[in-house]
Amino acid sequence: MEIHLDPVGGMAGDMFVAALLDLRPDLNAGLQAALKLYSLIGNVECKLLPHHDGVLTGSRFKVHHAEHGADHPHDHNHHHDHHGHQHHDHSHAGHDHGHAEYDRTHAGHHDHVAWRDIRDALNRSALDGETIRHATGVFEKLAEAEAKVHGTTPENVAFHEVGAWDSIADIVSAAWLITQLGAAHWSVGPVPLGSGRVKTAHGLLPVPAPATVHLLKDFDVIDDGVGGERVTPTGAAILAYLCKTGTAPGRRVLKASSHGFGTKRLPGLSNCLRLLAFERRDEVSAFNGTVAVLECEIDDQTGEDIAQAVDRLRNRPDVRDVVQMPVFGKKGRMMTHLQVLADPSKSRDVAAAMLDETTTIGVRAMTAERMTLSREQETVEHTGKIYAFKLVDRPSGRTAKLEADSLTSTPGAAARRSLRRLLEGLLKKKRGDLL
Structure with a gap:
């Protein structure tokens, strides 16, 4: 939409x-x-x-x-x-x-x-x-x-x-x-x-x-x-x-x-x-312009400090997402690879934040085309609480997924699984043939 x-x-x-x-x-x-x-x-x-x-x-x-x-x-x-x-x-x-x-x-x-x-x-x-x-x-x-x-x-x-x-x-x-x-x-x-x-x-x-x-x-x-x-x-x-x-x-x-x-x-x-x-009209997946991709490797920063840096970067309004992964660097040393997706018009600001928040001494920047699926949010109510679903239009049809945060207060894997099935049934009843 x-x-x-x-x-x-x-x-x-x-x-x-x-x-x-x-x-x-x-x-x-x-x-x-x-x-x-x-x-x-x-x-x-x-x-x-x-x-x-x-x-x-x-x-x-x-x-x-x-x-x-x-x-x-x-x-x-x-x-x-x-x-x-x-x-x-x-x-x-x-x-x-x-x-x-x-x-x-x-x-x-x-x-x-x-x-x-x-x-x-x-x-x-x-x-x-x-x-x-x-x-x-x-x-x-x-x-x-x-x-x-x-x-x-x-x-x-x-x-x-x-x-x-x-x-x-x-x-x-x-x-x-x-x-x-x-x-x-x-x-x-x-x-x-x-x-x-x-x-x-x-x-x-x-x-x-x-x-x-x-x-x-x-x-x-x-x-x-x-x-x-x-x-x-x-x-x-x-x-x-x-x-x-x-x-x-x-x-x-x-x-x-x-x-x-x-x-x-x-x-x-x-x-x-x-x-x-x-x-x-022309396609289910919509071309959504471009996104800045900023990357670096870190080999001399503690895991605790990297986690704090990632949280601070992710909370920036000009950052779309942050991904980190372990990689091997020179001399077989384990390093952290950091990838940040950002607003292209703010790429320099985000790169500066990466250099401030981490111990890396260099950031690679590129611009990539971005394709996104059409999606929307839907909610259902159960026992006085509102639960949120994300609806996504895929080429093969629409899918619905309960937001994970909705289940954080429910203890036990079995209880969460049962509640998820119940909520999915309530969503289907609410939306009918739209799912």
Whole structure:
């Protein structure tokens, strides 16, 4: 599957989540369960609501915080660095995207959630590895943009607590849904810039907000004559992490569309993010561009330290996978061969990380063509727990495999084998002839 985003009204985190759930409403229950696995948003409740703006129909994604007692402003991104240089009040933007008016009784609240604490909580959570990787990647984009605005480092960026929890919920929700959909390619059409001013603790700033400008670098943009804040920093961070501009080349079949709405009404324009889902017509296996292959050998580093280096490399958002294997080197010495698959545009950065994390003194780099099978995620519920399957379209037919992490809490090989058969039966009953 390939997904193209059409930011008709703009782009915000909640609009993105709403569009994905409008495409796959069956994932809503699994998302609610997944959000409870992340401690920083333990008091957050999310709702998927149908929406009709008089022209188009779709969905809205609303966040409720138990401590605040009401649906809170969504995706305001009230974030600033650790010294409080920036405090966005996006409720003053001309056309808010899916956000209620900000409750200014919280404006003097000075607690912060540091980016490093968000990252550490993600790594400690029970969320699956791919969701953690995607969420970390989006947050890194956001922290890097804020650091550039304020002349500091991402490690020193903190997010205002009142404005953070809803954006955290959006980003974690987006990451989990990206994992479930398993799309081979994401793209986005021209992004509306908007216009006007945004009120901050230090005066008025232009729209798009400074962090959003950094995040939208190299994206195609348009001015459609509709002002206000059309793209929020969280929305821009998702685009910067996930999307390439334009559409993927070649013949495709349009399979579905969906709409994720914000609450603000735009003059003469639906305030929605439209999603288009495609499948390749010509072949089951889809050509997925290129991948950077980086390799080296290591003969003077302990196994413990190599394991830590591999974990750090694998957690990078620009790394697709890391493989290590034993090989024989000069004089018959046992060595470790390390192979890293990475984003081709980031190959130099990844090579530098390999040279820092390991004791090797050289890295070989090449670019390889990559073929991937179409795949998607599916979930089943049993005794109140959500289990995830990966569905893969092979030339001989579709296969389904239970994610191994789903069985980590089940003791005993026989018990796991029995549970796996039971869950496979539930999946077949749910999907019918699709398997």
